[in-house]
Amino acid sequence: MKLSKKWKSLGLAASFIITSSAAFAAEPLKVAFVYLGPVKDGGWTQMHDEARQKLEKALGSAIKTTFVENVPETADSERVFRQLAADGNKLIFATSFGYMEPLQKVAKVFPNVKFEHVNGFKTAPNISVYEPRFEEGFYLIGTIAGQMTKTNTLGFIGSFPIPSVMRNVDSMTLGALAVNPKVKMKPIWVNTWYDPGKERQAAETLIAQGADNVAQNTDSPASIQAAQEKGTYAFSIDADMASFGPKAQLTGTTEDWSGYYIAETKKVMDGTWTGNRHTRWGLKEGMVVMAPLNSAIPPEAVKVFEQKKAALISGDLKPFAGPISDNTGAEKVPSGKAMTDTDPAFNSVNWYVAGIDGSVPK
Amino acid sequence: MNPLVPMIAATVVAATPLIYAALGETIVEKAGVLNLGIEGMMLIGAVAGFAATLATGSDFIGFIAAAAAGVALSLAFGFLTLNLQTNQVATGLALTLFGIGLSAFVGHNLAGTPLPPLPSIKIPGLTNIPVIGDLLFHYDIMVYLSLVLFAAVQWFVTKSHAGLTLRAIGESPSVAHAIGKPVLLTRYLAVMFGGACAGIAGAYLSLVQTPMWVEGMSAGKGWIALALVVFGTWKPARVVLGAYLFGGVTQFQLFAQGFGLPIPTEFLSMLPYAATIIVLVIICRDPKTILLNQPASLGISFHAAA
Numbered sequence: 001m002k003l004s005k006k007w008k009s010l011g012l013a014a015s016f017i018i019t020s021s022a023a024f025a026a027e028p029l030k031v032a033f034v035y036l037g038p039v040k041d042g043g044w045t046q047m048h049d050e051a052r053q054k055l056e057k058a059l060g061s062a063i064k065t066t067f068v069e070n071v072p073e074t075a076d077s078e079r080v081f082r083q084l085a086a087d088g089n090k091l092i093f094a095t096s097f098g099y100m101e102p103l104q105k106v107a108k109v110f111p112n113v114k115f116e117h118v119n120g121f122k123t124a125p126n127i128s129v130y131e132p133r134f135e136e137g138f139y140l141i142g143t144i145a146g147q148m149t150k151t152n153t154l155g156f157i158g159s160f161p162i163p164s165v166m167r168n169v170d171s172m173t174l175g176a177l178a179v180n181p182k183v184k185m186k187p188i189w190v191n192t193w194y195d196p197g198k199e200r201q202a203a204e205t206l207i208a209q210g211a212d213n214v215a216q217n218t219d220s221p222a223s224i225q226a227a228q229e230k231g232t233y234a235f236s237i238d239a240d241m242a243s244f245g246p247k248a249q250l251t252g253t254t255e256d257w258s259g260y261y262i263a264e265t266k267k268v269m270d271g272t273w274t275g276n277r278h279t280r281w282g283l284k285e286g287m288v289v290m291a292p293l294n295s296a297i298p299p300e301a302v303k304v305f306e307q308k309k310a311a312l313i314s315g316d317l318k319p320f321a322g323p324i325s326d327n328t329g330a331e332k333v334p335s336g337k338a339m340t341d342t343d344p345a346f347n348s349v350n351w352y353v354a355g356i357d358g359s360v361p362k
Numbered sequence: 363m364n365p366l367v368p369m370i371a372a373t374v375v376a377a378t379p380l381i382y383a384a385l386g387e388t389i390v391e392k393a394g395v396l397n398l399g400i401e402g403m404m405l406i407g408a409v410a411g412f413a414a415t416l417a418t419g420s421d422f423i424g425f426i427a428a429a430a431a432g433v434a435l436s437l438a439f440g441f442l443t444l445n446l447q448t449n450q451v452a453t454g455l456a457l458t459l460f461g462i463g464l465s466a467f468v469g470h471n472l473a474g475t476p477l478p479p480l481p482s483i484k485i486p487g488l489t490n491i492p493v494i495g496d497l498l499f500h501y502d503i504m505v506y507l508s509l510v511l512f513a514a515v516q517w518f519v520t521k522s523h524a525g526l527t528l529r530a531i532g533e534s535p536s537v538a539h540a541i542g543k544p545v546l547l548t549r550y551l552a553v554m555f556g557g558a559c560a561g562i563a564g565a566y567l568s569l570v571q572t573p574m575w576v577e578g579m580s581a582g583k584g585w586i587a588l589a590l591v592v593f594g595t596w597k598p599a600r601v602v603l604g605a606y607l608f609g610g611v612t613q614f615q616l617f618a619q620g621f622g623l624p625i626p627t628e629f630l631s632m633l634p635y636a637a638t639i640i641v642l643v644i645i646c647r648d649p650k651t652i653l654l655n656q657p658a659s660l661g662i663s664f665h666a667a668a
Contacts, residue, residue: 038466038577042474070466161627188619189627195581196572198612201372205616208368222572225476244476244574358622 029269031055032089033067034080036096043219043238045069048095051257058262062269073098081106085113091268093261094118103127114273116264119164121347125275130260133282133341134164135171136312137253138215139319140290141235142175143308144250145213146183147301148233149176155211156187157202159218161361163349168217170353171319177355179304185356186211196222207232213250224249240291251305252291259286280341284313326351327359369617370610374505375571377609379404379563381508383587384594384601385515386559391591392519393552394532394659398454399439400560401584402461403432407561408568409469412575415477425504425565432561433554435461440553444546447663458584466577477573502570504562511559516598528552532657535664545664560584589638595645595655604641611637 033052037045049067056065066089071077077099084092085106093116094103100120107115107124115127123129145154154176156169173185186209188202199216203223206214207230215235216223221244227234228245236242236252260281267273281287290309293302311317318340322333332351333339339346352360383400390397410431415424439457442448518525528548531538535545563583568575586608594601615630645651 038470038473040470040473041576046474186620186622188616189631190616191627191631192581194576196574196576196579197376197567197581197583200572201376201613202616204368204372205613205620208372209617209620220572220576221476221574225572225574243474358619359624361627 028062028064029091029265030087030089031063031065031091031093031265032084032087033065033093034071034077034084034095034099035067035069036071036073036098037069039067039069041219042221042241045095047238047255048093048257051261054258055261055265058258059265063265071096071099075102078102078106081115082109085110090114091116091265091273114268114275121278123276123278128264128273128275128277128279130279130281132255132287133280134253134288135167135319136282137288137290138168138172139175139312140305140309141215141251141253142172142177143179143305144293144297144301145172145215145233145235146176146178146180147304148250148297149180149183149213151210151212152180152182152184153210153212154183154185155203155206155209155214156185157199157206157214157216157218157223158187158189159193160191161189161350163347165217166349166351166360167320167346169356170349170351172215173353173355174319174324175308177353178308183355187352187356187358189361190218192218194219196220199223200226203227203234204230221245236291242291242294247294247296249291250294250297254289254291256286256289282312283309284315320346325354327354327356329354369613371500373606373609373613374501375609376612377605378505378508379566379571379583380587380590380605380608381512381602382559382563382566383584384590384605385508385511385598386556386563387587387591388594388596388598388601389515389519389528389559390552390556391596391660392532392657393528393549394535394657394662394664395443395549395553396450396454396661397436397439397457397553397556398451398588399435399457399461399584400556400563400587401580401582402458402465403435403557403560404564404567404580404584405461405465405578406435407432407564408579409465409472409564409575410561411565412469412477412568413472415569416472416475421569424569425562428561428565429558430561432557432559432564434557436553436557436560437550439557440550443663444549444553447665450661450663462578469575469577472575473577475575477569504566504570512598512602519598529657532659535659536666539664539666545666549664560587563587586634586638589642593638593641593645595651596657597655608634608638 035045035048039045039049052065068080071080073096081102091114095118097119100122103115103117104122107127111126117127117129119131120129158165158169169187176183186206188206190198190202199218199220200222203214203226212232214223216237221241224234224241224245227248233250234248236249239254242249318338320333320339322337323335324333325331350360387400407428411424411428414427415421439453442453443450527543531545531548539545567579590601590604593604611634615633618625618630619627
């Protein structure tokens, strides 16, 4: 009898230990995401949310994620960040450039919360920034466009002539010139990230002026639809937009953020996360992913594309490898050198490479 | 091909939704009601038209659904401003905000679905005439219907008896009421017409211009339509002219860039809006044009005194 009583108390103690340790394990790391658009925007925000779901799948019950969508890049976002930090989220991903200033303010108030900001350049002891190497994707778009064009005229629908977009039109042109020295590039700036009507008009304008391969750095699939109707080619951005123009979309540059999100969350869990870091990932790390190639692309062109892609991944090929001169003839990158993201000049690109028509909007 | 031809063709397509929305608002304002909710009604029309076309495969049903959705929203506006006599400016602004939110909510699962575009009408013989065929006979049916609508509105306002009643109510509802004209009913019908037109304008965006649904796809066109009504001094012909002018300037900025004209793009993007402001300023230089043409009771609630 005594024995059994002893066993019972032992069992009780044991069960207590088990439940308390279970309680510890059940306290998951809270990770929050702040989105600019709706999660079903078919582009930028959707890719972030798909990565969030992959993160949940990968780390399971060890974490708990939440997201807030449609957060404007205004003082409203500051309130959202504050709320999420106060709710016990330990890691917060801010997935739009314009959250930079609000984030700086909130990060000071919550020194124990870790913040990650996309495409920004201001860091802090608890803010790190991350950015894809978009220029690699656009270089490969240029490789396809340069081979597929019959008119030797390419088009580019730009949002705003800021360095990170200028680099894309430049690297696409360089990629095209590498396979077809006769190509000319025509850029049109629409001064908006998102206006389907205007993007469509810009695409039609470029097509009317002879551009039979048009890429875009704006967010809606309008230019893909225009190309589908006019029988020309287009390239998607952020997401695969082939459903809007299965014949027109040759490929596109998309993002997969999940690798980065999983790596950073793990760092927070094992205590190795640090702030003040700038991370740029490209094709090699799988943050930049090319959309499926259209079957209209002949095998020889696919071969060239694959070679360039492999060279970009191995690092043998740099999009901005010299000699590069701008379209006024001034040398920008000397022969034998390459401009990379550690270069200060990289963040202030405000020139068109030779081969682009027109002058840079001032 | 002559480079001007695609530019003019694109201008027509850009101007068409503005024509629908602005002609509708012209009638509303002629009745003395100021509905600032065009943007909201356009978005509701865009999402309703898209959903209906997606479900039935018929563009015709899409446009009907869009008009019906626009009317439904305008009825809410009518009830508030005409029956409850709320402030028309505030109610119109609320209608826009409501329309933006509601269309995003309703259309949440429609984003990312493509639609086949509306086929353009080919008239055998005419379509193949060089230049003229490209310029005049290459559009979708809604472009031609917008001109029919213009002719109908023009006739209604200037030639018909009902149009005279409408204008009288816009000038002085109390006088019209005193001689037995149905002020409330006329204003309701005008508001509903404006709602239907705005709905169709929205559906033109989501079914013809860019056959897809995306949140906030009207991108401020409802406000431009409002400005066009003043720009055209409440005269249908000038409103339509203004819409083409605005569409043309919007197009010109893109073509100018494509041709590599050395003009700053920010300046070009500003051009359509700057042109609108300049014309408005010129119109207002002569106070008579505004005074003579603006409905005297525009924006003022009417309460039948006796």
